[in-house]
Amino acid sequence: MTGPAARYDAVVVGGGHNGLVAAAYLARAGWSVLVLERRPVLGGAAISQQVFEGVDVRLSAYSYLVSLLPDRIVTDLDLSVTLLDRAVASYTPLVRDGAHGGLLIEREEGPATAASFHALTGGDAEFAGWQRFYGRLATLAEDLAPTLTEPLLGEAELAGRLRDRELWQDLRERPLADVVAAHLSDDVVRGIALTDGLIGTFADVHAADGLAGRCFLYHLIGNGTGRWRVPAGGMGAVSGAIATAARAAGAELVTGATVTAIETRADGVTVHWTDDDGTARAADAGFAVSGAAPAVLDELLDAAPAPRPSGSQLKVNMVLARLPRLRSGDDPHRAFSGTFHVDEAASQIDAAYAQAAAGRLPDVIPFEVYCHSLTDPTIVGGTGLHTLTLFGLHTPAELFSAYPAGTRDEAVARVVGQLDAYLAEPLLDCLARDADGRPCLQAASPLDVEASLAMPGGHIFHGDLSWPLAAEPTEAGSWGVATVHPRVVAASSGGTVRGGAVSGLGGFAAAQHLLGR
Ligand SMILES: Cc1cc2nc3c(=O)[nH]c(=O)nc-3n(C[C@H](O)[C@H](O)[C@H](O)COP(=O)(O)OP(=O)(O)OC[C@H]3O[C@@H](n4cnc5c(N)ncnc54)[C@H](O)[C@@H]3O)c2cc1C
Structure with missing residues (x-):
């Protein structure tokens, strides 16, 4: 490239996946578009x-599963993306009456799932409650998902689209623990149900x-099914x-x-940036599109x-020479292919929250683990290795502030x-070794995520999520992309x-707003 032209229809700040979606829609509509990304790679938190x-293993280093990317965006942009289903939804190892076992939930819940619930609870009522709850959520997902690619609906209009308004109201007004307890x-x-309310939150x-x-x-409504799928080739492929x-x-x-x-005027903007070699540059544009977090903007x-957001997750990337055997005797190839919940019972979530809210690293950190390579071996090439991703809950950024590395090491030791x-067999015995003979385990606290990705506070969503509707009547009909400057x-x-x-919904909404003006 010989250097950007002086004026564009839009300059996109940040080449995360949302900035790229906005750029793709606008460019396809004939706009001249420049995307500026501070890192050496595009994709933000969606990279391999x-x-x-x-x-030689390319990990989804940050985000790893896809649910909320609408098929519509994939089709509109002719994206060559393959999302693979996992045979197992989740496995939870546990000890009951001194015996090791595990609760298996298949993606298509069949007799093995029913038997697993029966073995855990001694009856069929809990599985019936589970099916009822997730059946209701499936209905809600079917009704809500199509609205995500429309302009924002007002409260009453959205409720009018829903068949299960009672569940919608319950989720909006009651504590999540009470909604879950009404079914389970x-x-x-x-606890398995509650974790979806605590991812990065x-x-x-x-x-x-x-x-x-x-x-x-948000964790239950993606594409009208709430299914979390594995991106073939890793998140960087998306x-x-x-x-x-x-x-x-x-x-x-x-x-x-x-x-x-970003300098603003009534008829446009001037975007200033610095190249890696320190050269200061600027370009004029009709619009700036911010793919960066609001605090950055x-x-x-x-x-x-x-107010500054605060992330709350511990992320650990691992490469394994072999999958560890389980004390339950269950097949690790099956158990690790879904979400493997560790110490995420409701009571453990409560205890961890209380400790973290009091400023302490939880004694028992609820977390989940999943193995990408069991569903998509392409990311490990022909090495025969396996990947393992660990996502910990209730480890807010503030806990790491005083002693960042020491607290991170302590959190890793605990999980x-x-x-x-x-x-x-010990996990560490199963880890592959890098070129220097060190075990392949890399951990990131929210502070590390902030340092590498410019996600303020290390918050994986840039801040707490919003209800998918107009917060004010005046916002109805808009795309929900307004900033302090038009x-x-x-x-x-x-x-x-x-x-x-x-x-991609952020980028999609930004593009629809601009193209519809
Ligand atoms: C550890 C982790 C695990 C996650 N797991 C999942 C998951 O499994 N599934 C899921 O759906 N979501 C997951 N998420 C959340 C998801 O990855 C993010 O919400 C999403 O990727 C955000 O995309 P974005 O494009 O809006 O922003 P970002 O990905 O944050 O991209 C913003 C971009 O802007 C760039 N930028 C910032 N400032 C500037 C500047 N001044 N100049 C130029 N460029 C700038 C940044 O470098 C970055 O590339 C996870 C996130 C993390 C961190």
Whole structure:
């Protein structure tokens, strides 16, 4: 590239997947588009990378499963993306009456799932409650999902689209723990349901503040099924396909370009950035589209900063020479192919929340693990290795502030010890080794996520999720992408009303807003 032209229809700040979706839609509509990404790679939190030196495995280093990306975006942009179903939805190792066992939930719940519930609870009522709850949620998902790609609906209009308004109202108004408890009785089973309200979200499931309810809802409604699928080739394949679509439509995608300021005028913007070699540059545009987090945008616009978000997850990437055997005797190839819940019973979630809210790293950290390579071996090539991703709950950024590395190491020691309690051989014995002989385990606290991805506070959604509707009557009919200036449009996970997670919905909404003007 010889250097960008002086004026564009739109300059997109940040080449995360949402910025790329906005760029692809706009470029396909004939707009001239420049995307500026500060990192050396595009994709933001949706990337694949080789994490361990000498180990030829490309991990989904941050986000790893896809549910909320609408088929419509895949079709509109002709994305070459393959999302694979996992045979197992989840497996929860447990000890009851001194004996090791596990609760298996298949994706298509069949006799093995029913038998597993029976073995855990001693009857059939809990499985019936589970099926009733998730049946109701499936209906809600079918009704809500199509609205995500429409302009925002007002409260009454949205409710009018829903067949199960009672469940919708319950999720909006009651503590998530109460909604779950109305359907499920067992501590372990309740916990499995509750975790969807706590992914990247530090919330008290007993509070009626809607925080956990919103997070729960987004985890259940993707594409009208709520199914979480494995991106073939890793998460980088998803962002890569969107980048390819944007480039093919004529968008210019520049990496190593850190935007330093956005100047606004009534008829457009000037975007200033610095190249990797320190060269300061600027371009005029009709609009700036922010694919960066709202807190980043506030700085670029020199606007009054909103309250700072705080992430709450522990992320651990691992490569294994072999899958560990389980003390339950269950097949690890089956158990690890779904979401493997560890110490996520409802009572354990409560205890961890209480400790974290009091400023302590939880003694027992609820977390989940999943193995990408069991569903999609392409990311490990022909090495025969396996990947393992661990996502911990209730580990807010503040806990790491005083001693970042020491607290992270302590958190890792705890989760490894907790997992080992269910394994017939220590996890560390199963890890592959990198070129220097070190075990392939890399951990990231919210502070690490912030440092590498510019996600303020390390919050995986850039901030707490919003209900997918107009918050004010005046917002109804809009795309929910407004910022402090009409020439600056939000596209990111946290900047848009429905943009959270790997969905492209933020970028989609930004583009629809601009193209519909
Ligand atoms: C550890 C982790 C696990 C997750 N797991 C999942 C999962 O399994 N499934 C799921 O759906 N979601 C998951 N998420 C959430 C999901 O990845 C994010 O919500 C989503 O990727 C956000 O996309 P985005 O494009 O809006 O923003 P981002 O991915 O944050 O992209 C913003 C981009 O802007 C760039 N940028 C910032 N400032 C500037 C600047 N000044 N100049 C130029 N560029 C700038 C950043 O470098 C970045 O590339 C996870 C996130 C994390 C961190």
